[in-house]
Amino acid sequence: MKVIRAKSAGFCWGVERAIQVAREQADGGKRTVYTDGPLIHNNQMMTALSTEGVREVGDYRSSSSIELDEDERDDSVVVVRAHGISPERRKYLKGLDLPFKDATCPDVGIIAGKVRMHATKGYDVVIFGDPRHPEVIGLMGYAAGRGHAVQTEEDLGALPDFENGVVMVSQSTMFTHEFEHLSALLAQKYPELVVFDTICGATKERQSDLRQLVADGADAIVVIGGHHSANTCKLAKLAESQNRPTFHIETAEELDPCVMSEFQSVGVTAGASTPEFIIDAVCRSLESMEPSSEV
Ligand code: SF4
Structure with a gap:
């Protein structure tokens, strides 16, 4: 394969x-x-x-x-x-x-600095991210009671009316297109909204390289990483949105040869917390599998 x-x-x-x-x-x-x-x-x-x-x-x-x-x-x-x-x-x-x-991570430190600085100046801080994720919990602390975590349009609609300045940042591992969408919606209500796209470079790179797998001819995509890893789950979601069968696995043992043999070529990506030795093992395992029929 x-x-x-x-x-x-x-x-x-x-x-x-x-x-x-x-x-x-x-x-x-x-x-x-x-x-x-x-x-x-x-x-x-x-x-x-x-x-x-x-x-x-x-x-x-x-x-x-x-x-x-x-x-x-x-x-x-x-x-x-x-x-x-x-x-x-x-x-x-x-x-x-x-x-x-x-x-x-210094990239998270930069977000925390922006949150703290604006909260100190009296801004309300809207954080695009999962309120249960430790990064967002930490950032909410820097907002000192002025933080609001949102993930969806419904969450935006449920925000209170802000009387002072508003700033919006993102958890480092979110989707850029969703951040742009939600920040544009919030800017309609608050034209003076200050927006910082704080999705980190590593996240953006992994997301665009995953799209490239499809452009390079991958019939299916294997995403490797913890099922509790936020950035890995995001990659799996992005892979699914590319109209390719997607398999989110933690280790090579989870690959089903019968299922994988349906594909001629498979794209492999991994979350930011997945070690090299696991990626290598998955690639070796896939390479040893024979597609069930030649195209
Ligand atoms: S994904 Fe990695 S580089 Fe990006 S903020 Fe988190 S730890 Fe830092």
């Missing part, structure tokens, strides 16, 4: 950086690295990192309290995930009285 691998697939620079920070802090297993929730949304990579001393202690939303035994505190450090955290959570984690290392 012909396999077309997307030009950009797998770890984005923000995730690579967070993993590098965690590994450096773990120092080959000499120290325990506590991450406030999963460092990245990929179970296989988290399992691999756990053997190097990286241990998740918080929850997905970075909201629960963290209890550490005194003997767990020796030679340990807290690392903030690439998604970032709210100022309140930062204060809480620093209060644990452990060494603290921030691996927030």
Whole structure:
């Protein structure tokens, strides 16, 4: 079977950086690295990192309290995930009285800076994103009570009337066309709306490279990554919208050879938290499959 691998697939620079920070802090297993929730949304990579001393202690939303035994505190450090955290959570984690290392992706840091600056000036802040996602939870914290997360036109319609300035930003992993649509709608009501397209470059690249797979002749698309990974789910949704059978899998074991043999060529992409070794295994598995009939 012909396999077309997307030009950009797998770890984005923000995730690579967070993993590098965690590994450096773990120092080959000499120290325990506590991450406030999963460092990245990929179970296989988290399992691999756990053997190097990286241990998740918080929850997905970075909201629960963290209890550490005194003997767990020796030679340990807290690392903030690439998604970032709210100022309140930062204060809480620093209060644990452990060494603290921030691996927030700089692209998320830029969004947080825009949110904080405008909220401080009295703007209401509309954030296009999933209110349950840790990145959006963190950004809402920077909005200091002036934040409103929206995902749909209905959410926009449910917003209160704003009396002061309004600014709109996006969670880093959303679709550009949806952000443009919703920000244009909001601008109809608030002509002075300040809009920052804060969807990150890595997300845009992965989305356009996925479209290229179809242009390059992929009959079907395999999207690899955690079922709980927001950016992977977005890629799968985008693939489905390209009118190609789409298979969202976490590992090569989930590929059904009978089903895949119906296709001559398959495009492969992966979310920003999917490690290279899983992408390689999926590509090798697909390449070993024979299409059921030649065209
Ligand atoms: S998806 Fe974008 S914002 Fe998120 S960690 Fe990667 S580069 Fe940073």
